[in-house]
Amino acid sequence: MGPETPEPRIDSGAVHVRSELLPDAVGVVTVVGEIDLHAASSLRSELTAVSDESSVLIVVDLSAATFIDSMTLGVLAGAGRRMAQRGGELRIVCVDPNIRRIFGLTLLDRLLPIYSSLRAALETSGVA
């Protein structure tokens, strides 16, 4: 019996990024699947879509994300910095312990507050 090549799991590689504008200048960007170099641009554009000069809060929901890379972190860090500059905030929702570890590894978790649910992230803003 020779080594069997597993079926490529292309499906999990698909990434979906969508955004939503909530009242009170709150934006939510939801990421499903894996974000990498290829998908980072769509994340960046969605972040741009929900943020303008009046944005007070952007929540990036990574609950359904299965993979992130340094590019993603860079995009998030950049967006977070821009938000902070105009008095807003960028929050991360993340439950996957592996992804959280990545945030911890890069100390980004000190920069971007991480919540374990979208509700928690929104609640503390009074939007939920």
Added chain:
Amino acid sequence: MRESFPDWEWPRADRTTGLGVLVALVGTSAVSALAGVTKLEGKPGPAGLYLAVVIGASALGGLWAGLFGSIVALFGYRYFYIVPTHSVEVTASNAAALGAFLATALLASYLLFRARRSLAKLRAYRETLELAMESSAMGTMEWRSGMSQVALSAGAERLFGLAPGAFSGSTDQLLGLVHPDDRSRAAAALGVAAEADGRLAVELRFVRADGVDVWLELRARAIRSLTPDLARVVAVVLDVTETREAALADRQELAELTEHHSLLSAVVDQLPTGVIIAEAPSGRILLSNAQFDQLWGEPLRRAGDFSEYRVFRGYHPDGTPYRPEDWPLARAILAGETTVARLIEIDPPTGVKKTIESSAAPVRDASGRITAGISVIVDVTDRTRRQREQQFLGEASAILSSSLGFDETLTRVAQLAVPSLADWCAVDLLSDDGAITNVAVAHADQGKVDLAHRLQVEYPPDPASANGVPAVIRTGRSELHTEITDEMLVAAAVDGVQLQIVRDLGLRSAITAPLTTHGRTLGAITFVTAESDRRYTEVDLLLLEEIARRAATAVDNARLYSEQGAARAQAEEAWAQVSRLQAVTAALSEAVTSTEVAEAIVREGLVAFRAHAAAVVRLTSSGTQFEVLASTGFSDALSARWSTYSADLAGPSAEAIRTGRVVATGSAEQLGQRWPNSVESQALTGLEANIAAPLLVEGEAIGVLHMSFRGTREFDEPTQEFLVTLARQCAQALERARLYEAEAAARGDAERLTNRMRRLQLIVDATLAGGSFDDLLLGLLKHLRDAVGSDTATILILDEAGGVLRECASIGFDGPLNTRVPLGQGFAGRIAASQLPAVVPDISQIEVVSPYLRASGIVSLAGVPLLVDGRTVGVLHVGTKEPHGFEREDLLLLRLAASRVAAALERAQAHEQEHRIAETLQRSLLPGALPAASGIEAAARYVPATVGVTVGGDWYDAFELEDGSVGIAVGDVVGHGVAAAASMGRLRDVLRAYATDGAGPADTLARLNKMSCREGEDMFATVVYGVVNPARSSLRLASAGHPPPLLRRPDGEVIQLEEGRSLPIGAAADAEYNEVDIALEAGSLLVLYTDGLVERRDESIDAGIERLAALIAEDPAPVAEVADRIIDALAYAHHPDDVVLVAIAIERVKSPRLTLSLPAEPQSLALMRAELRAWLESVRAEEDEIFDILVAVNEACSNSIEHPSGSESGELVVNLEADLVGEDITIVVRDSGRWKPQGPKEDRGRGLEFMEALMEGVEVVRLPDGTTVRMHRRLRGEART
């Protein structure tokens, strides 16, 4: 703005005076001083100037400045003027001049000082006054230089209502403000004030400038002065409007109040009801009206406070007197209660009691304080009486319409009339014979009632009397005597005694009304008043006649009722008998024994027949005697003597038995005549009538029921029938009881028998029950002890080698006996030697070897030998602590137990031995260790049976075959014990031999079967044999009737390997065996077992297999763990059979290397990750490890893809190689370009950081033709064992 004091002038005038004095003094001084100086020098000099300085200093600086100035001036004069130029001759005139000068200067200074102080004081006074005037309605006025002009202070202006500055100062203007009525008075007052030393105080009404009327008080005083122009009149003005008005109001109020009071009195007097008004809080009565006085009977003495309310005597409805504070008026004042129409019985001084309805309410002032109380009283005496009469009529009607006997009814009516309508009430009825009978007399005092009865007896009314009851009855017309006069009494009295008695009764008024119905007069009712002093009127007569009419109707009804009574009484009696019979039946239903039945009949019969004595006698079984089962009412002595008597003697009992009929004797005489010598007649001493009924059961008399009565009696038909009914009940119950008793006796016998059987059975069962041998013996001893009723039970075993008996098991002792009894000695020793049972009633009489027997207080012993094939193997004995005579039955039990013990001992010893052999054999035959083949992991478990003493024939074997495959066999040889173990061993050896010889599973089993059948062995076995080939990931399996192995696939699915099954080994010589080839994927688990694992007594083997499958399906774990879990869950629950379990895990086969070549474009990354993840999973990296590696490799690949120097995207390729060596993973990513230096792009730049953080070693080699990243990480490998 602070108002300045207007009379500033007069202190100023004073100062002017002071200054005038000063000027005079200065002038004088100056003249004298100048004279002195002139005289001295002859010409004026600066001395005058100096003097001016001194005086100026004095005026300005006060006393001390003046003094100082004087001295300075003196010395100045002396030294600056006189001394330097001239020598002054001190002459008398000089000195005098100087002295005068000094004195003048000093005086001037002093006066100046005084003037200043006065001014200061004045200022202070003025300010105080100003303040006082300012804060009060006060002002001052001052007339000067005659009365035409007047100065007003600001306060005065305000009082006059003048605007500041509006006053011209003319007295006339001021007078113009005086109210026209008071003007002349004002003018006169001013005239008085202007007179010398005039003082004036007058109150005048002014119409203020602003139109408001005010009362002002002017207090004026003329102040004289030496200079007429200083003379003036000063007045103080006060506003006294409020005071005056208040006083006026007071006076008016007083007048009004007086007027109100008179008015109120007049009004109140006109009211038709009594009224009392009292003040709060004292309760003093302020007012009461004429109606009240009339009601009260005399003018009310006004009470000073509540305590004097005692004069009011009143009573609550229950008769308790009113206390002063109880009256509604008092309650209104004290507690603010409002009372509405409270009925009170009052006892006014007139002595005529009245009923009043009193209402009272508090009177409150505006603040709610109670200032007075008012009570309205209505005399409701008449109304109340009428109400009572109506009430009486109602109640009397109720009584009359009740179903009471009419004597009682009339008595109740008479009682009801007293005392509300009359003090006396009597009812007389006319009997059919024309006599008049008094049926009821009522009076509140029972003594007087008795007196009346006596009078009735001693002085019966004369039916022919012209008046009174006889006359009323005769004529049917009522009599009313509003006033009973003494003459009437005298006329009615028969003699002096009666007259005296009647006089003493103090009769006042009387009404006698006929009791008439349907035109017939039945009697009369008489109402008399005495103590109540009440006088009957025509009105009362109407009421009482009505009562009489109703009473007559009731009497009539009652007569009709009593006529119907007899018939109804009969019906009731019949009903009562039914009830009594029911009672008897109920009582009988609870009676079980014959005696209980008889007692119930006697008890209930006595009540039902209202008899005085009753008895139930029964014929004895021989039929020759009567026995008294139960009796009551007879004297005890007789009952005892006649408990049995001959059935042959003539008497009611014998007669009833003989005839089968009721035997009634109405009197003792009758009884004596019929049966002169009867026993019953003696028993019936003191009784007269007797009735006896036979107790018949299916026509046969079994006894007699007697009822006896004290008086003579005729027994009518219904009574006799009732007795027969009762007798029938009694007979049935007795028969039932007899049957019950017979049955109970039989049951008792049966139970005793059953009990014996049960005990025997227990002893037998004990030996058959499972459990250890010791438990068996202990259980048996317990049953034996219970069966024979002993305290102890002991089994001793003969140790043949030593020739001694040792304790094997015992109960009833505190601990083990640890005793050794030599054969032939002592109690047990002799039994063992003689092989004969022995009983010792008292062990103190014999030799006992074991000291424990005596120490434990054993008194009696019984023992039997334990015999096996005629050999003594031990002794069984029981002991009691109380003396006990062991009977034959006990010894039989002992012998039975002994035989059981002996058999058990024998069997146990044999089994024990065999079990040990078999287990040893079996264990020795099982493989010590499983083969360590690569690619598989195996675990095996063998658990011998724990219940019972058997060893099964379960076995397993595992061995490596030449091609690297592993052979695994599991089998179960039918049968237990050494033989099965031996068969198992041979089977195992043969199977292994064939298998290693290269035979496939089916072939191996076929040959095994042939061998078994050929040898003609009585061997029967199930075997499953499989060959696992890790290289081929396959399993070849054959089964000889064995339960199906289970296979868990990597995805967790568990399947039963049913294929490849054939007949068990030894079933048929020509049985064919086949095999099946099953793919074993990496990660599979194969489980082989024997039926002991899955078989339970109470369920099918399929259920057991399902349970095993469920256990296997749980999370994968190392096989050893799986095996333990299965054994824990299934085998140890209870397994009467051996259990074998073999579990084989097929290890995942690692991919040696992953090689990927990807286009250098972002889309490739997802594919790369998917491939790498699959590879990492295949090498069983853990999820967090996989993630870390994926992130790191993704970074490396991303960098390569972003390579800036690539000519055309798509042409460039990223190569990835992943290797696993041991637990070490090495991944190499290569590209053909150069990495961008540290990212100018904000989002990048963490790639290398990530790699280094996530991997254990990262090497980046940048060469012109490309960059190579080599990463390394060691897997934990926990799940890989």
